[in-house]
Amino acid sequence: MEEITKTAHKYAVKNAFEHGGEAQIGAVVGKVKALFPKADLKKVMPQISKAVLEVNKMKKDALEEEYKKFEAKGWELKHIEKEKSLPELEWLKKGEKIITRVAPNPSGAMHFGHARPAVLTDEYVKRYSGKYILRFDDTDPKVKVPIAGIEKEFMRDFEWLGIKFDEVGNASDRLERYYEIIEELIKKGHAYVCSCESEKWRELIWKSKECPCRKKDAKVQMAEWKKMLSHEIKEEQAVVRLKTDLKNKDPSTRDWWMAKVVDEVYHPNQKTAGKHVWPSYNLASAVDDHDMEINFIIRGQEHVSNEEKQRALYEIFKWKYPHTEYFGKISKIGDMTLSKSKMKEIMEAKGVENYDDPRMATIMAFRRRGFTPQAIRKVIVDCGVSMKEVKITLDNFAAANKAVLGEAQEYPFFEEAVKMDVYNLSSGSGECYGEKVEFETGVMELFVDKKELIKYSKKKGALVRFKKAFNAKIDEANEFGGKATFISYSKTDNPILSWVHEMIDVEILMSDGSLKRGFSAPSLLNATGMVHFEGLGYANIEAKKDGIIKCVYAYE
Ligand SMILES: [Zn+2]
Known part of the structure; x- marks a missing residue:
């Protein structure tokens, strides 16, 4: 309210000064409306009228003096943006708690694609004081091979983003549980061991026809399954499939595979030693969500068809499927890449496995570039939970970051x-x-x-x-x-x-991976964090070594 009164007074002064000493109430109301879109005009009208009347009574000198005072500070009041916020969970009953999770795959460093569901979920956990579980989805020792030690980095990145978990676990700890489920399904005639050549199998299934393995009775299936477990059946010789409706609209959801054999297993989890049968993402995820009593999940749209697959399993067991929210793809993310192959290219060119190169959208790289966790969270929340594809510009990050950090100190940058x-x-x-x-x-x-x-x-x-x-x-x-x-x-x-009385060596790692060398002012020696280089942009001071100030470029 006070803020509105002040605004009304300020714009009454402006309007009066510019119009021969008399402010028009309509103009002032318009400004208040623009700056406080949520304000109830009826309620604030008396304040606005009062402010206008008072200003119109002011003497010319006093009016001019006040006008100049405001003008020196700039007219445009910070535009009060409509708070972007996430929708309420309509389904949540009063007193009901949300139990939710994120399940990143630890086969590479944490990047923006991981941070997005994690932050959105965290917003809801905080809003409804729910239970938050981190489950490393590390059951693919073949394609998305888990990297030893990377989980620690994930934990550091989550913490940096302000995310705390009530429980942390690994899907790979639960292989026996998945086996148990498979056996139950086989016994009940809901699963089968399929040894068809995959192309041939697909041909049949696309025509909604079953393969010969599907018809065999449960005892035969069980014997085959045991051979998978004992590794008598080798990789690519058989998979376990769930029997679904073969007329499902989406052929990819028909009889989806639940487990396969992997001959050579490289897994950092020692508890998996000697295990050759590995669950599919959908089996592990579905069982874990049920066992952990998850009732709410936010995830990317690529999981929409996974939900359909998992629901088939939930129906068999009469489990209750969690409420789900999906968000769309990111088509662009500033000047950073989310592409796994591009990241690999960058790392291979460097010859080291470092995930903090400023060209990559990893959380480590964001941190190096001087982005604050608050800014990253804001960008994520602003994107919302919707299937709409989003394009995030560097300006989005820059604006959010500047709002957190305030104006950075300016320094010169002379390339030569x-x-x-x-x-x-x-x-x-x-x-x-x-x-x-x-x-x-x-x-x-x-x-x-x-x-x-x-x-x-x-x-x-x-x-x-x-x-x-x-x-x-x-x-x-x-x-x-x-x-x-x-x-x-x-x-x-x-x-x-611009000039300096002494030259200080500066090296800036640019966002395209190149190194820019130049000179700056001696006062830069005392600076820390984000600085603003004249004519170049913002950069984060990373180190001061051998007389050189090393920075990482942030944004223009
Ligand atoms: Zn088959």
């Missing part, structure tokens, strides 16, 4: 620096990017950006202002350096020339 001699100085002082510099009478050697200086090569006699210091006349300017003559310290509108 040249010497500039300033003659006839009289004593005084200037400011070099936050550092006070004393000038003595006589000649002083400063450094400027070569590109900037060359612009003056044909403008002999041009007047410039050495940024936050003094005015001077350019006497000489070329690619090797220049000379200038001091004029005065008083403030002028001369074109600004």
